[in-house]
Amino acid sequence: MNNQRRTVLKSGSGAALLGILAAAGIIKPGMALAEWNKAAFEAKSMADTLKALGAGSPADSKDVQVTGPDIAENGAVVPVGVSSTLPNVTMVAILIEKNPNALAASFTLPEGTEANVQTRVKMGQTSNVYALVKSDGKFFMATKEIKVTLGGCGG
Amino acid sequence: MAANPMKIRANNKDGVTEVKVLISHEMETGQRKDASGAIVPAWFITDLTAKHNDRLVLGAEFGTAVSKNPYLAFRFKGGAKGDKIVVSWKDNKGETRTDEAAIA
Numbered sequence: 001m002n003n004q005r006r007t008v009l010k011s012g013s014g015a016a017l018l019g020i021l022a023a024a025g026i027i028k029p030g031m032a033l034a035e036w037n038k039a040a041f042e043a044k045s046m047a048d049t050l051k052a053l054g055a056g057s058p059a060d061s062k063d064v065q066v067t068g069p070d071i072a073e074n075g076a077v078v079p080v081g082v083s084s085t086l087p088n089v090t091m092v093a094i095l096i097e098k099n100p101n102a103l104a105a106s107f108t109l110p111e112g113t114e115a116n117v118q119t120r121v122k123m124g125q126t127s128n129v130y131a132l133v134k135s136d137g138k139f140f141m142a143t144k145e146i147k148v149t150l151g152g153c154g155g
Numbered sequence: 156m157a158a159n160p161m162k163i164r165a166n167n168k169d170g171v172t173e174v175k176v177l178i179s180h181e182m183e184t185g186q187r188k189d190a191s192g193a194i195v196p197a198w199f200i201t202d203l204t205a206k207h208n209d210r211l212v213l214g215a216e217f218g219t220a221v222s223k224n225p226y227l228a229f230r231f232k233g234g235a236k237g238d239k240i241v242v243s244w245k246d247n248k249g250e251t252r253t254d255e256a257a258i259a
Contacts, residue, residue, distance in 0.1 A: 036201045036202055036216055037216060041216070041218040041219075076222060076223065077223075079226075081228075096220060099220050100184075100186060101218055101219065103218050103220075104217075104218050104220035104221055105215060105216065105217050105218060105220070105221050106215070106216045107213060107214065107215045107216075107229075108214030108215070108216075109213065109214075109229075110210075110211050110212060110213075110214075112212070112231050112232045112233060113212050113213055113231040113232075114171070114229070114230040114231060114232070116230050117213075117227070117228065117229045118226070118227070118228040118229075119221060119222075119225065119227050119228070120221070120222040120225065120226045121220050121221055121222055122182075122184070122219075122220050122221070122222050123220075
């Protein structure tokens with residue numbers, strides 16, 4: 001009888017431990033994902049995205065450049081670059097106005113990293129591509145229209 | 156560590172290090188349908204960091220609009236030949252991968 005009780009206790013605590021481990025496993029990625037700006041990436045319109053990024057209505061600036069092709073044959077792979085000569089740039093984001101979610105990527109630039117990043121993005125259709133730059137705590141923007149002949153979101 | 160290794164190239168020229176990263180990842184948008192009409196669930200990299208000798212030189216957050224097998228290039232001041240560049244990413248399924256390269 002005593003032995004049985006011990007076995008029950010043992011398995012009981014074992015299950016509890018498993019539960020804790022599972023909970024820890026679930027909580028971990030969840031917590032890490034919180035860093036990712038979900039509201040900004042899930043926002044549909046440009047205005048909502050800018051709001052979620054805390055950018056308000058950024059001023060247009062000649063000191064921000066969007067580089068990319070004038071016409072992209074394949075919308076699935078469109079090379080886009082952002083560069084700026086503004087001082088103390090801490091954040092750079094790429095927004096594509098007509099994509100299902102405007103925000104494509106955002107970059108945090110620590111001191112010493114130049115405001116000059118290139119990546120490749122998907123574009124569903126011809127759209128304005130915006131570069132958003134945070135310099136000295138203020139937001140600035142530049143835009144370039146990229147024409148897409150073959151969308152990148154089709155099946 | 157399901158994914159293939161990243162390709163990282165880092166070159167120092169005149170005191171500025173240019174880093175180019177090519178990542179192997181599906182970057183599924185969650186909007187595409189498979190042959191049977193079922194939506195292919197979103198699967199994409201959300202966070203990426205690049206470090207130079209334990210110092211953060213770039214943080215990035217990706218949405219689904221970043222192309223399949225993402226490419227990334229950036230430049231930072233400093234860095235010397237042989238220094239280590241470590242790039243790590245995490246996707247929305249919680250998978251991670253870290254690779255490193257030496258500055259050439």
